[in-house]
Amino acid sequence: xxxxxxxxxxxxxxxxKKLTVTCSQNMNHEYMSWYRQDPGLGLRQxxxxxxVEVTDKGDVPEGYKVSRKEKRNFPLILESPSPNxxxxxxxxxxxxxxxxxxxxxxxxxxxxxx
Amino acid sequence: xxxxxxxxxxxxVVEKEDVTLDCVYETRDTTYYLFWYKQPPSGxxxxxxxxxxxxxxxxISGRYSWNFQKSxxxxxxxxxxxxVVDSAVYFCALSGYLGGSEKLVFGKGMKLTVNP
Numbered sequence: 001x002x003x004x005x006x007x008x009x010x011x012x013x014x015x016x017k018k019l020t021v022t023c024s025q026n027m028n029h030e031y032m033s034w035y036r037q038d039p040g041l042g043l044r045q046x047x048x049x050x051x052v053e054v055t056d057k058g059d060v061p062e063g064y065k066v067s068r069k070e071k072r073n074f075p076l077i078l079e080s081p082s083p084n085x086x087x088x089x090x091x092x093x094x095x096x097x098x099x100x101x102x103x104x105x106x107x108x109x110x111x112x113x114x
Numbered sequence: 115x116x117x118x119x120x121x122x123x124x125x126x127v128v129e130k131e132d133v134t135l136d137c138v139y140e141t142r143d144t145t146y147y148l149f150w151y152k153q154p155p156s157g158x159x160x161x162x163x164x165x166x167x168x169x170x171x172x173x174i175s176g177r178y179s180w181n182f183q184k185s186x187x188x189x190x191x192x193x194x195x196x197x198v199v200d201s202a203v204y205f206c207a208l209s210g211y212l213g214g215s216e217k218l219v220f221g222k223g224m225k226l227t228v229n230p
Contacts, residue, residue, distance in 0.1 A: 033218070043151075043159075043205060043220040058217055090159055103161035 002027050006091050006106035013081055014114050021076045021109050023091030029104075031094045032074040033058065034066065036087040037108075043090075049074055081113045116141045118208050120221035127196055128229050135191040135224050137206030143167075148182065148189040149207040153223070154199075165189065196228045 004025045013019055025032065033048035035058075045058030049068040063085055065077040074093075078085060088110050094103035117140040127133050139148065150162040163173065165182050173180045177194045193200050206221040 042222045043207075045218045045220075048218070056217070059219060088157075092159070092161075094161070101161075101164040103164075105159040105161070107158060 002104055004091055004093050004104045004106040006089070006109050008109060009107060010110045012112045012114065015082055016080050019078050019081060019111075021078075021089060021091075021111070023074045023076065023106055024072050025074075025093035025104065026072065027093060027095070027102075027104065028071060029093035029095040030071070031096075032068065033092050033094075034064070034074070034076045035090045035092065036060065036085075037090065038087050046076065046089075081111075083113050085111065086113045087111060116143075116146075116208050116210055116217075116219045118206050118219055118221035120204075120206055120224045122224050123222070124225045124227070126227045126229065129197060130195050131228075132192060132194050133196050133226065133228075135193075135204050135206075135226065137189045137191065137221060139187050139189065139206070139208045141208060141210050143210035146208060146210040149209070149218075150180065150189075150191050151205040151207065152202045153205065154202040162191075193226075196226075198228050198230055201226060201228045 007022045030051045034046040035043050037043050044060045046060055046064050047058050047066040049055040052068050052071055055066050055068055068074055088108050090108050091106040119138045146167045148165045152160040152162055170182050179192045181190045203223045203225045205223045207218050209218040
């Protein structure tokens with residue numbers, strides 16, 4: 001079954017305590033990305049990766065890091081979380097085959113930074 | 115800068131009505147992609163369509179259809195004979211190829227409520 005998994009699904013943490021949200025896909029997709037969703041601000045892209053070792057900033061990369069060492073995994077790292085990073089985070093993967101795109105999203109990670 | 119505007123924030127219709135969700139975009143790229151996504155009340159995100167800037171053909175998928183008009187920079191989404199299960203927030207998005215980037219920008223979303 002095609003799947004994007006994210007862990008943890010819910011997390012409460014404190015300011016400054018480093019955390020990693022994992023994202024894994026089982027579809028051998030080249031393209032992966034991270035988004036955050038906030039009331040009134042909608043969805044915003046944080047980082048994306050077009051393949052292994054190829055990453056680039058999205059709209060709101062400040063305070064986040066990513067890595068793409070393997071095709072299936074694309075972790076999101078918050079080195080020193082702050083309350084303004086409290087949000088709902090989505091990971092996604094996609095590929096383009098024969099001109100048709102398929103995209104899948106993870107279930108979301110709800111993060112609260114105190 | 116790239117921008118996506120979904121002027122309608124909320125629409126309420128009765129089942130079986132047709133409804134069109136508007137999306138207007140701004141970009142200086144000559145090559146770009148347009149997307150629609152659905153987020154039902156359960157919260158997950160569902161990809162609906164991607165259309166590239168060179169393909170202005172309308173697309174139909176069941177009750178869903180998309181009308182891309184470069185002349186008006188619009189990529190509107192129509193649901194025919196709406197159903198309660200279509201109730202969701204719908205997002206339009208744009209990505210360009212400026213400098214090889216695939217940065218994606220979303221509209222603010224439009225909440226559709228379909229009443230029985």
